[in-house]
Amino acid sequence: MRPILASIAIAGFTTGAIAQPGPTTLAMTCAQARGIVVSQGAAVLRTGPTTYDRYVRDASFCALQETARPAWVKTADAAYCPIGGVCRSVEIDNGR
Numbered sequence: 363m364r365p366i367l368a369s370i371a372i373a374g375f376t377t378g379a380i381a382q383p384g385p386t387t388l389a390m391t392c393a394q395a396r397g398i399v400v401s402q403g404a405a406v407l408r409t410g411p412t413t414y415d416r417y418v419r420d421a422s423f424c425a426l427q428e429t430a431r432p433a434w435v436k437t438a439d440a441a442y443c444p445i446g447g448v449c450r451s452v453e454i455d456n457g458r
């Protein structure tokens with residue numbers, strides 16, 4: 363019985379770390395959100411209560427076989443803020 367309770371307790375601690383609160387792009391101006399990406403080169407930003415992505419300044423922050431595709435997010439002052447890019451796989455067979 364104790365191993366089961368210990369497992370449940372550990373699972374509770376690990377899932378709590380995933381749901382930590384933090385700033386979202388919805389609470390920032392477009393300039394603030396873009397500034398984070400530009401200054402850090404790459405940043406994980408929340409775009410809503412349960413959504414997030416990794417945004418990059420340019421393709422140099424992507425892995426091999428990836429390229430930076432333009433990305434827009436909703437911010438406090440803009441419906442479509444050009445925040446930078448997101449890394450996506452390159453299609454090897456057609457060069458995209």
